[in-house]
Amino acid sequence: MSERLLIRVRALTPRTFETRLREIRIHRGLSKVVWERAHRILRDVQERGDEALLECAARFDGVVLSRDRLRVELEAVRAAYREVSREAIRALALVKRRLEWAERRWLDALKRVRVVADGVVIESVPRPIRSVGCYIPGGRAAYPSSVLMSVVPARLAGVERIAICSPPMRETGEVHPLVLVAADLCGVTEIYRVGGAAAIAALAYGTATIPPVEKIVGPGGPYVVAAKLLVAERVGIDLPAGPSELVILADETAPPEAIAADLMAQAEHGEESLCGLLTTSRRLAQETARALSARSCGAARREIIRQALARRGFLLYTEGDLDLLVRFANALAPEHVQVMTRRPRVVARALTQAGLVLIGPHSPASASDYVLGTNHVLPTGGAAAAYSGLSVLDFLKRVTYAECARRSLARFLEPVRVLAVAEGLPNHYRALEERMRSVDRRVRR
Structure with missing residues (x-):
């Protein structure tokens, strides 16, 4: 049955560790073609502005727009509410509340730090970024939850200007109504019918219609990632x-049925989705393969799921070596790691290289995408080794203030001289020396 899905059950051993890792990583990264096309789009938008955005909308989205329709009108937002059910609005409001609840805790943990030592006062104060552009994917599916994940922490951080870019739908020429309603629930009024690398270019460089921003956030496909x-x-x-x-x-x-359901839920995001099982049980891997084959046959978004599993799916087992699986997961540094073991909390503590670690049988990734209160904008492609998921912290910067007393500066003259000479920067020392001389001349007068 597993051959029908083109996903094999294979052993993971210390000897095959690096081979299996390379096999999974081979589809990671961006191709030369993606980099080159993204670069061309960026350059085109930078040089021709709105005209290039309109051409990209026609070419990639199949939507003909005029310059005055790049920005979404208030009437379009009002009309979106007529196409969205009350249940959907209530669900979005719940996700918003859950996310605000968690993000406020991160914000409360930030403190103004003041250090006083040897006549020097240093203060570090968190300040919000002034303007942010949020990219919201479109195309085959609508992602109103991504609006909440991007905008809610920015709002809580105190960002003054928040702009949203999302591709228009081919059928209507409008941004998906769920995306518009989610933006409205968050109080965002600056929304543009622009998608892909062109949207990133507009937010970065600015056009006649879209002013540039100081930071760009949000998930996207390969061209969006390359453009960012x-x-x-x-x-x-x-x-x-x-x-x-x-x-x-x-x-x-x-x-195995729950594992198969979770892998399929992840696979339906797109053909490039990475979905895999690491298990200490060969039997569980085989049963999961059979469950995937059976469940995917009649599933919604069947073709996308099967292509994702065939292209980037894996089922690996060890002979009871849980430590080896943990090492493998950390080496992959994936977006999500879901722990379904006898002692999940113990295992989770050893997982240090993941965007989000989900603990236990009742914490599926699909729940984290919406209602757990965690942010679903997470590092992918191994970037979890160095990056964290999006949070209120990403919309703040620390501004440091320092003040030094004259007596302290006098005491620092000699160490500054030694280091400045060693680094070939003598004017660093002379700048301090001049201050001391200036003060002495004023005192003598």
């Missing part, structure tokens, strides 16, 4: 948040 990385020399970005990833770490106590 390319403009990072000009504006701040959050993290490389590309195709979704889920690694389930399980032992023989985990139910």
Whole structure:
């Protein structure tokens, strides 16, 4: 049955560790074609502004827009409410409340730090970024939850200007109504019918219609990820948040049907989604393969799921070596690691390289995408080794203030002289020396 899905059950041993890692990583990263096309789009938008945005909308989204329709009108937002059910609005409001609850805790933990020592006063104060652009993916699915994940922490941080870019739907030429309603619930009125790398370019460089921002956040496909990385020399970005990833770490106590359901839920994000099982039980891996085959046959978004599993799915087992699985998960540094073992909290503590670690049988990744209160904008492609998920912290910067007394500066003259000479920067010392002379001349007068 597993051959029908083109996903094999294979052993993981110390000898095959690096080979299996390379096999999974081979599809990671961005191709030369993606980098080159993203660069061309960025340059085009930088040079031609709105005209390039309109051409990109026609070429990539199949939507013909005029310049005055790049920005979403208030009437379109009002009309969106007529297309969205009350249940959906209530669900969005719940996600918003849950996220605010968690993000406020992170904000409360930030403190103004003041250090006084040897006549020097140093203060470090968190300050919000002034303007942020939030990219919200579109295309095959609507992601109103991504609006909440990006905008709620920015609002709580105190960001003054928040702009949203999202591609228009081919059928209507409008941003998806759920995205518009989610933006309205968050109080965002600056919304643009622009998607892909062109949206990133507009937010970074600015056009006649879209003023530039100081930071760009939000998930996206390969072209969006490439564009964000390319403009990072000009504006701040959050993290490389590309195709979704889920690694389930399980032992023989985990139910194969639940594992299959979780992997399929992740796979339906797109054909590039990474979905895999690491288990201490060969039998569990085989039962999961059979469950995937059976469940995917009649599933919604069946073709996307099967292509994702065939392209980037894996089922690996060890002969009871849980430590090896933990090492493998940490080496992958995926977006999500879901722990379904007999003692999940103990295992979770050893997982240090993941965007989000989900503990126990009742903490599936699909719940974290919406209602747990965690943010679903997470590092992918191994970036979890160095990046964290999006939070209120990403919309704040620390401004440091320092004040030195004259007596202290006098005491620092000699160590500054020694280091300045050693580094070939003699004017650093002379700047301090001149201050001391100036003060002495004023005192003598």
